[in-house]
Structure formats: C-alpha cells, structure tokens
Amino acid sequence: MIMSGILEAIWIKRARRGPMDLRSRATLKSGQGIVDNANQGGECQVTIIQREVWSDLMRKLGASLDPSTRRANLMLSGIRLAESHDRVLQVGDCRILIRGETKPCERMEEACPGLQDAMRPNWGGGAYGEVLNDCEISVGDPIRWLAEDEG
Numbered sequence: 001m002i003m004s005g006i007l008e009a010i011w012i013k014r015a016r017r018g019p020m021d022l023r024s025r026a027t028l029k030s031g032q033g034i035v036d037n038a039n040q041g042g043e044c045q046v047t048i049i050q051r052e053v054w055s056d057l058m059r060k061l062g063a064s065l066d067p068s069t070r071r072a073n074l075m076l077s078g079i080r081l082a083e084s085h086d087r088v089l090q091v092g093d094c095r096i097l098i099r100g101e102t103k104p105c106e107r108m109e110e111a112c113p114g115l116q117d118a119m120r121p122n123w124g125g126g127a128y129g130e131v132l133n134d135c136e137i138s139v140g141d142p143i144r145w146l147a148e149d150e151g
Contacts, residue, residue: 005078005143007091008051011068013038017107020068025138028094028131034073043099048089049126051077057118069111072102072126076143082123088132088150092141095132102126 011020015038027035033045049072058064067075074091084098104119119125 005076007074007137007139007141007143008077009067009075010137010139011071011073011075012036013071013073020071022068025136026073028133028135028137030131030133033131037073043130044102044128045131046074046096047072047102047126047128048074048076048081048096048098049102050079050081051075053081053124053126057115057124060118061112061114063112063115065111065115069108070126071107074137079143079145081127084123084127084145088146089129089143090146091143092135092137093133094135094137095146096129097132098127098129100128102128 010023010026012023012026012034013020018038028046029035032040039045049067049070051067054067054070085100087098089096089098101123102125104116104125106116108119109116
C-alpha cells in the first residue's frame with residue numbers, strides 16, 4: 001500500500017527568529033533549500049510538520065495556535081513523519097531527503113506553556129531534510145514516500 005498525502009501550507013522565514021510568511025508556492029534549490037528562506041544549506045534546508053500531529057497537540061493542550069507557530073516551512077497531511085530518517089519524501093516534483101527529527105525549542109514554550117514538552121515524543125516537532133533537486137512546489141501538491149530504488 002502506497003501512503004500519500006497533500007501539501008497543506010508553505011511558510012518562508014525572512015530572517016532568523018523573523019516572521020513566517022504564508023505562501024501558496026515556493027522554489028526549492030538542490031543543496032540549498034527554499035529560495036528566500038533564512039535557513040540555507042546544511043542538513044536542515046527544509047522543516048516539515050504534520051497537520052494531524054499539530055491538531056492533536058492543540059487538543060491535548062486546549063490551545064488553538066496557528067500551525068505557523070511551529071516555525072516549519074511545510075505542513076503536510078496524510079503521511080507520518082515519525083521514524084522517517086534517511087527516507088526520501090516527494091512533494092510534487094521535489095525530492096527531500098529526511099535527515100532527522102526537528103526538536104522543539106524554547107519558542108514553543110513561549111507560545112504555549114507545555115507545548116515544548118508535548119512535542120518531544122515521537123517526532124512531534126516534525127522533521128528536517130535536504131532538497132535533492134531544483135523544483136517548484138505549490139499548496140495542494142501530492143506527497144508520498146519514495147521506495148528505496150526511486151530515491
């Protein structure tokens with residue numbers, strides 16, 4: 001069974017600790033990340049959260065924070081990020097190599113007491129990865145995990 005999902009939102013961070021700008025499209029560059037995003041290069045070129053996990057966290061904490069509070073670049077639904085280290089996620093025509101779990105920082109606690117601790121188990125803070133090919137993505141693009149021989 002092939003699991004698939006959808007790209008729900010795109011955010012671009014103008015500067016470190018700066019605002020998260022909601023976009024309907026983005027350009028990604030191989031080995032760099034999202035064009036115009038503050039974070040470029042390295043293993044953490046793109047950060048990703050799951051809508052279902054964010055919704056569960058908000059329910060557990062009795063909060064209603066906008067998902068942009070997480071400060072991730074992409075929000076998807078229909079695909080689990082937990083334990084996805086070294087897998088390739090295809091977003092539209094873009095391939096992203098998942099390098100690890102995004103650990104929640106103190107900004108989550110500032111946004112909502114208890115959020116940082118609530119995000120710690122089971123990849124609750126999402127994932128980060130490297131862009132493998134130049135591409136454009138748009139909200140609504142399909143998402144799926146690639147088989148090892150497709151990556």
